[in-house]
Each structure stands twice: as C-alpha cells, then as structure tokens.
Amino acid sequence: MTDTSLSTQESILTSTARDWSSDMTTFKGVPWGKAMMWIFLLSDTFIFTCFLVGYMVMRMTVTEAWPVASEVFALTVWGVSVPLLLIAIMTFILITSSGTMAMAVNMGYQRRKWAVFWLMLATALLGASFVGMQCFEWYKLIAEESIRPWGNPMGAPQFGSIFFMVTGFHGLHVSAGVVYLTIVAIRIVRGKYDHTNFEIVEIVGLYWHFVDLVWVFIFAFFYLW
Amino acid sequence: MATVEVPYQETVPLHHPKTWIGKYIFSQDHKIIAVQYGITAMAVGLVALILSEFMRIQIAFPGWELMNFFTADHYYQAITMHGMIMVIYLLTAFLLGAFGNFCVPLMCGARDMVFPFVNMLSYWVYLLSVIILMVSYFVPGGPTGAGWTLYPPQTITAGTPGFDWGIATMLISLAVFIVAFTMGGLNYITTILQARTRGLTLMRMPLTVWGIFIATFLGLIAFPALFVSAVMMLLDNFLGTSFFMPAIVSLGQPLDYSGGQPLLFQHLFWFFGHPEVYIVALPAFGVISDLISVHARKNIFGYRMMVWAIVAIGALSLIVWAHHMYVAGMHPSFGFFFATTTLIIAVPTALKVYNWILTLWRANIRITVPMLFALAFVLTFIVGGITGLFLGNVIIDIPLSDTYFVVAHFHMVMGVSPILAIFGGIYHWYPKLTGRMLNDTIGRTHFYFTFIGTYAIYFPMHYLGFIGVPRRYYETAIADFYPVAAHNLNKFITIAALIVGVSQILFIYNLVHSYFNGKKAPANPWGANSLEWCTPETPPRHGNWEDRLPTVHRWAYDFGVPGEEKDHIPQTVPRRKAS
Numbered sequence: 001m002t003d004t005s006l007s008t009q010e011s012i013l014t015s016t017a018r019d020w021s022s023d024m025t026t027f028k029g030v031p032w033g034k035a036m037m038w039i040f041l042l043s044d045t046f047i048f049t050c051f052l053v054g055y056m057v058m059r060m061t062v063t064e065a066w067p068v069a070s071e072v073f074a075l076t077v078w079g080v081s082v083p084l085l086l087i088a089i090m091t092f093i094l095i096t097s098s099g100t101m102a103m104a105v106n107m108g109y110q111r112r113k114w115a116v117f118w119l120m121l122a123t124a125l126l127g128a129s130f131v132g133m134q135c136f137e138w139y140k141l142i143a144e145e146s147i148r149p150w151g152n153p154m155g156a157p158q159f160g161s162i163f164f165m166v167t168g169f170h171g172l173h174v175s176a177g178v179v180y181l182t183i184v185a186i187r188i189v190r191g192k193y194d195h196t197n198f199e200i201v202e203i204v205g206l207y208w209h210f211v212d213l214v215w216v217f218i219f220a221f222f223y224l225w
Numbered sequence: 226m227a228t229v230e231v232p233y234q235e236t237v238p239l240h241h242p243k244t245w246i247g248k249y250i251f252s253q254d255h256k257i258i259a260v261q262y263g264i265t266a267m268a269v270g271l272v273a274l275i276l277s278e279f280m281r282i283q284i285a286f287p288g289w290e291l292m293n294f295f296t297a298d299h300y301y302q303a304i305t306m307h308g309m310i311m312v313i314y315l316l317t318a319f320l321l322g323a324f325g326n327f328c329v330p331l332m333c334g335a336r337d338m339v340f341p342f343v344n345m346l347s348y349w350v351y352l353l354s355v356i357i358l359m360v361s362y363f364v365p366g367g368p369t370g371a372g373w374t375l376y377p378p379q380t381i382t383a384g385t386p387g388f389d390w391g392i393a394t395m396l397i398s399l400a401v402f403i404v405a406f407t408m409g410g411l412n413y414i415t416t417i418l419q420a421r422t423r424g425l426t427l428m429r430m431p432l433t434v435w436g437i438f439i440a441t442f443l444g445l446i447a448f449p450a451l452f453v454s455a456v457m458m459l460l461d462n463f464l465g466t467s468f469f470m471p472a473i474v475s476l477g478q479p480l481d482y483s484g485g486q487p488l489l490f491q492h493l494f495w496f497f498g499h500p501e502v503y504i505v506a507l508p509a510f511g512v513i514s515d516l517i518s519v520h521a522r523k524n525i526f527g528y529r530m531m532v533w534a535i536v537a538i539g540a541l542s543l544i545v546w547a548h549h550m551y552v553a554g555m556h557p558s559f560g561f562f563f564a565t566t567t568l569i570i571a572v573p574t575a576l577k578v579y580n581w582i583l584t585l586w587r588a589n590i591r592i593t594v595p596m597l598f599a600l601a602f603v604l605t606f607i608v609g610g611i612t613g614l615f616l617g618n619v620i621i622d623i624p625l626s627d628t629y630f631v632v633a634h635f636h637m638v639m640g641v642s643p644i645l646a647i648f649g650g651i652y653h654w655y656p657k658l659t660g661r662m663l664n665d666t667i668g669r670t671h672f673y674f675t676f677i678g679t680y681a682i683y684f685p686m687h688y689l690g691f692i693g694v695p696r697r698y699y700e701t702a703i704a705d706f707y708p709v710a711a712h713n714l715n716k717f718i719t720i721a722a723l724i725v726g727v728s729q730i731l732f733i734y735n736l737v738h739s740y741f742n743g744k745k746a747p748a749n750p751w752g753a754n755s756l757e758w759c760t761p762e763t764p765p766r767h768g769n770w771e772d773r774l775p776t777v778h779r780w781a782y783d784f785g786v787p788g789e790e791k792d793h794i795p796q797t798v799p800r801r802k803a804s
Contacts, residue, residue, distance in 0.1 A: 021427035023777070024232050026418040032233075032339040036415045039445065043407060046449035050496075054457065054468065054489060062484045150465035150481070158484060161466035165456070 097126035108201030253341035262322030285719035301370030308373030331757035334422025424777035436511025447500035509646035598649030609638025630690020661743030678725035
C-alpha cells in the first residue's frame with residue numbers, strides 16, 4: 001500500500017517536472033503578459049522586502065524612543081480620539097477594491113465588456129480615494145503633528161523618514177495602478193482586446209491584488225507594531 | 226501527443242517596420258537592439274578603460290609633470306567610475322543586453338522577444354542611464370569619488386569628491402539602469418519560459434540560454450536591493466533623513482544626522498553586489514560552454530550537471546553577500562555562516578571547470594579565435610576562482626582586505642574572465658550577426674595581446690597584495706617601506722596595462738573593417754548545432770524564420786556522434802528510429 005502511494009507521488013513529481021520543462025510553454029495556458037506580470041511582481045516583492053527589512057533594522061537600532069503608533073495615527077472625531085480610525089477606513093477601502101477587481105476579472109472571462117468597465121472604474125475610484133485619504137493622513141502628520149522626514153517631536157527621526165518613504169512608495173504604486181486600471185478599462189470598451197480572451201483584466205488584477213497585499217504588510221508593520 | 230500544438234508566435238503576424246528609423250533607430254528587432262546595447266556598452270567601457278590607464282600611470286609614475294592635472298580627487302573619481310561602469314554599464318549590459326537580446330530569441334527558435342516594444346524601451350532607458358552617468362562629469366564637483374561600493378557615511382560627507390551632486394547623478398543613473406534592466410529581463414525570462422519553439426524542452430536549451438536565464442532571474446531579485454539603497458541614500462543626501470548616517474562630526478562641525486545605520490547600506494549593497502558577480506559570470510559560463518563544445522567538436526561533458534550547477538550557483542549566490550563585509554566586523558558565527566556558503570559555491574563552480582576540461586579531453590580541438598578566448602577564459606577563471614577560496618575565509622580575508630590581492634582576485638574572476646567570454650562570443654557570433662567573417666590574423670593578435678597582457682597586469686598584483694600594498698591609494702610609490710620590487714612591479718604593470726589598452730584598437734578596427742570588407746560568411750561557419758545557425762538567411766531578417774518556426778529534435782551538442790556521417794547534427798534534424 002505504502003509502496004504504491006510512494007510510486008504515485010514520484011510519478012506526479014516526475015510528470016510535473018516533465019510538464020514544466022516541455023517545449024513551447026513552461027506554464028501551459030498562461031499568456032505571455034500574465035507570465036511577465038508574475039515575474040515582475042516577484043521583482044517588486046524584493047523591493048518592498050528590502051524596504052521593510054530596512055524598517056526593521058531601524059526599529060532595532062535606533063536609540064531614541066519610537067513614537068507610539070496608536071497615538072500618532074489617532075483621529076479625533078467629535079472630540080474623541082480614536083486610534084487607527086483613518087487607517088482602518090483606508091484598509092477597508094483597499095480590500096473592497098480588491099473585491100471589485102475580482103468581480104471584474106470574472107466578468108472579463110464572461111466577455112461582458114461594460115460590466116468589466118464599470119467594475120474596473122469602481123476599483124480605480126476606490127484606489128484614488130485611498131490615495132486621497134493617504135494625502136489627508138500625510139497632511140495631518142506633517143501640519144498638525146509636525147512630523148518631518150528628517151525629524152519629529154516624538155522621538156526617533158527615522159520614524160518619519162521610513163514612514164513617508166514606504167507609504168509614499170506604496171502610494172505611487174496605487175496611483176500607477178489607478179492609471180493602469182483606467183487605461184485598460186477604456187481600451188476594453190473600445191474593443192482593443194476583442195481578439196483576446198480578456199486575460200488583460202486578470203493581469204491588471206494581479207498587479208492590483210499585489211498592491212493590496214503589500215498594504216496588508218505595511219499596515220501590520222507600521223500601524224500595529 | 227495526438228494533436229500537434231502550434232506555437233503561439235506562428236499564429237500572430239509580425240509587424241515589419243516600414244521606415245529606416247523604425248528599422249535601425251527605434252527598432253523593435255531583438256538583433257538591432259542587441260547591437261545598440263553592444264555598441265553603447267563598448268563605448269562606455271572604453272571610457273572606463275581610459276580612466277584605468279590614468280590610474281595606472283599615476284600609481285607607477287607619481288609626480289610626472291604630464292600627470293599634474295590628475296589630482297587625488299580625480300584619482301578617486303576615476304576609481305569609482307571605472308568600477309561602476311565596468312561592472313554594470315559594460316559587463317551586465319553587454320552580457321545580458323547584447324548577448325541576451327541576440328541569443329535568446331534565436332536560440333529558442335522565437336521570432337523575437339515576447340514584447341518587442343518593451344524590449345526597445347529597455348535599450349533607450351539604458352542609454353538614458355548611461356547619459357546621466359556621463360553627466361556627472363559636468364556637474365559641480367564632478368562625479369562621486371567614494372569607490373564603486375559607495376559606502377556611507379563618507380560617500381555623502383564633505384571631503385569626498387562629488388559628495389553632493391556626483392553621488393546624486395550616480396544613484397539616479399543606477400536607478401534608471403535598474404528600470405531598463407527590469408524591462409529587458411522580464412522579456413528574456415518570459416521568452417525563455419513561454420516562447421520556445423516545437424521540441425525545444427528546457428533540457429535541450431543551449432547552455433548560453435541557461436546562463437542568461439538564471440542570471441536574469443538573479444538580476445530581478447538582486448537589483449531591487451540596489452534600487453532601495455539608492456533611494457534611501459538620495460533621501461539622506463537631499464532630504465536630510467538618517468537612514469545610513471549616524472551622528473557624525475565632519476570638518477569640526479556636527480552634522481544634522483543621528484541614529485542611522487551605515488551597515489544597513491553595506492548589507493543592501495552586497496545583497497545586490499554579490500549576485501551581481503554571478504549575473505556577470507553565469508552568461509559567461511554559458512557562452513564558454515557552447516564555444517568549447519562547438520570548437521572542440523565534442524558534446525559538452527555532463528550537460529545536466531552543467532545546468533544544475535548554474536541553478537545551484539545562482540541560488541547559493543543569494544546567501545553569501547556578507548563575505549564582502551568581514552572587515553566591517555561581525556559576529557563570529559555570522560562570519561562562519563557566510564564563509565561556509567561561500568566555500569560551498571566552489572563545488573558547483575569547480576564542477577563546471579572540470580566539465581569544460583573533460584569536454585576538451587581527447588576532443589578534436591580547433592584553435593579558432595573564439596576557442597582561444599574560451600580556453601583563456603577557463604585558465605583565467607581557475608586562477609581567479611582559487612584566490613576566491615583564500616578570500617572567502619574570514620581569517621585570511623582580514624589581512625588581505627583592501628590590498629592588491631583583492632584587486633587581482635576580482636579582476637581575474639569577474640573582470641578579465643567575462644571580458645574574454647564577451648570577446649569569444651563576439652568572434653563566434655559576428656558572422657551570424659553581420660554576414661561577414663572577422664579577420665583571423667588581427668583576431669589572433671588581439672587575443673595574444675589581451676590574454677598575455679592581462680596576466681602581466683593581474684598576476685603580479687597577487688604578490689603586491691601579499692606584501693601588503695594597499696589598494697585605492699593615490700601615491701604608494703613615495704612610501705619607501707615597500708620593497709623596491711613593489712615599485713618596479715607597479716611600473717611593469719602599468720606598461721602592460723597601456724599595451725593591453727592600446728591593443729584594443731585592433732579589436733575595434735577588426736569589427737569596423739570586417740563589417741565592410743570581411744569575407745562573406747557562410748550560414749554555419751563553425752559547424753555549430755544550435756538554432757541560430759539554422760536561420761534561412763544570414764544575417765537573419767526581422768522575424769528570424771520563414772512562415773514556420775523551426776522544429777527541434779535533439780540537444781545542441783551532437784558533435785561526432787558515432788555511426789553518423791557528418792561530424793555535427795543540427796538541432797532541427799530528426800532523430801532516426803532506433804534500429
């Protein structure tokens with residue numbers, strides 16, 4: 001009994017290896033653009049990993065106190081200071097946009113162009129509102145709490161440096177994604193992709209979900225730690 | 226399989242350019258882009274070569290009136306620019322940009338890269354990065370003189386040449402280069418993975434493609450670390466953040482920095498820097514494997530081993546970076562880990578060297594010009610690799626650090642060796658690229674000048690390093706505590722370097738002269754098997770193949786198969802039924 005299961009397993013391994021090394025395409029049924037996006041995201045992962053590792057090193061090595069996240073990132077609503085309120089809303093919006101994006105991909109494979117268009121536009125709008133709220137957050141930190149990239153009244157100057165750098169870099173990714181989504185949405189209704197299987201929607205989706213996933217890490221590292 | 230699959234490329238019509246500009250300037254043809262990459266890389270490499278000659282003259286003949294214009298600041302700027310240009314803008318760009326672009330689609334039996342437009346952008350962005358780098362000679366203060374490793378805090382502290390503007394152009398240029406490399410690299414990997422022709426399985430790919438494949442992968446993983454460190458250092462310099470800058474007193478004044486971590490930069494830099502060595506070495510390995518097999522008329526020994534050695538070297542190269550930082554001080558077990566992984570890399574690398582030698586063993590060696598360069602590569606790589614074993618050990622590295630021993634080591638292993646592979650590759654593929662043969666006599670003369678000359682330059686440097694002559698010193702000759710032998714050797718090295726430098730004119734003359742006047746090249750002058758020699762036309766036209774892409778039936782190394790009439794069987798020849 002064990003013998004057969006072992007041999008089956010081996011054959012799965014060998015056959016997978018054979019599939020992957022076969023001619024013409026390594027990943028069967030994967031369009032070029034999709035393969036390329038996955039490889040790009042692998043590279044981009046390393047950029048954010050390096051940023052986050054830099055952040056961890058800063059947290060470990062600075063000698064001055066690190067500002068307390070729940071106080072710095074609190075929002076005062078009707079006289080009550082609610083920690084992480086703004087960031088909770090921003091995260092909720094970004095996760096929601098991942099949902100609309102997934103629906104757009106689904107509609108794409110059903111070739112329902114206008115549904116794809118509106119869903120992608122909704123995703124772009126949610127992304128844009130995320131960037132807008134991030135601008136508001138930056139404004140609050142800079143103008144009201146006088147946090148600067150080179151220093152802040154609460155403690156370690158590296159807090160502002162790394163926070164603005166990493167969230168800024170992520171914000172640039174979201175902004176680029178908004179532009180990307182809009183362009184692809186317009187091109188879809190104009191019929192530029194009619195000869196394809198609408199995999200472009202999935203490719204945009206891959207990028208968008210990646211940006212969301214990065215946000216989850218940034219959220220955990222900067223706001224909860 | 227019952228149904229015959231059709232490669233996707235065969236179903237999409239190729240858009241041929243109509244205008245001269247579309248054909249040769251803003252070209253989307255991978256072969257033209259390869260030439261553009263190659264010419265730009267060689268041009269910028271010549272700048273770096275001239276800089277190195279200035280440095281050598283200064284080291285050997287300090288105080289010579291003609292060299293009065295060459296101040297200490299100029300010397301450090303020359304060191305920095307020479308290193309950075311050679312490693313990134315010449316070697317990486319040539320091996321991946323030129324060879325990658327030329328070889329990958331042809332050897333995979335593809336019409337072009339999967340996204341030719343992105344491929345074209347890759348070149349133009351690379352050219353932009355080169356221009357930004359050259360602009361640093363025209364900004365106030367000149368280019369940065371921090372050494373190619375750009376270690377903070379000295380890099381952006383007053384006193385270092387180009388600490389304000391030169392470093393900015395350098396870092397911006399690097400970031401732009403990374404963007405260019407990413408666009409090209411994504412194309413290479415996707416082409417290799419998804420756009421091979423019928424019958425070309427991964428384990429039938431020529432080793433050149435394997436080397437470029439893994440090297441590009443390494444680049445996509447390692448360059449982000451350089452990108453991040455460049456961004457952080459730019460912010461330190463211009464926004465006053467303290468990522469890498471500790472509290473520091475400069476010229477008697479405390480600077481506005483505090484709490485930064487200079488070691489973080491070293492880790493980020495070398496997490497890029499060490500894989501970079503293999504980004505340069507792996508394509509060279511691949512090219513050399515193909516050259517040796519073709520010109521020795523024998524199949525490469527242990528093809529599978531060669532492939533897995535490339536993969537293993539690539540994987541290991543990501544976990545050895547801190548062996549460049551032993552003198553920065555580290556926990557002993559940390560040093561132990563990095564020394565061990567470093568020495569483990571020697572195993573797959575030695576395996577490759579043994580396989581090259583075993584390929585040569587009892588082979589029908591033809592001493593052509595590409596073969597000369599290939600043999601020289603193996604010799605040089607052995608010397609450079611063995612000194613690497615010295616430097617991989619913490620206890621031997623610490624006294625040898627920052628001496629000429631290190632200079633000798635890395636020039637042998639990743640300076641001269643890849644350059645020899647590039648020369649060999651050019652002599653090998655030039656007939657396919659241009660339809661003309663290079664002049665053999667000039668080629669041989671160029672080879673002997675280059676090979677013997679580089680040995681004359683770098684071999685004595687091991688000795689200089691052992692007696693403790695430090696690298697990066699503007700004037701060592703005035704120090705009379707070095708033996709007379711060291712001073713005389715320095716003069717000898719400089720003269721050899723000048724001869725090698727001048728002899729490169731032969732090579733450039735050969736390239737230009739043969740393009741117009743060379744002998745017409747046959748379709749397959751070397752009797753090679755891989756797909757680029759099976760194109761319907763020489764040089765191949767846009768699209769490489771006729772209506773149908775070639776079909777591959779075998780690996781690329783069927784030389785001198787017993788029982789066959791011809792001494793080589795191209796990959797497109799069907800296999801006979803076993804009788």
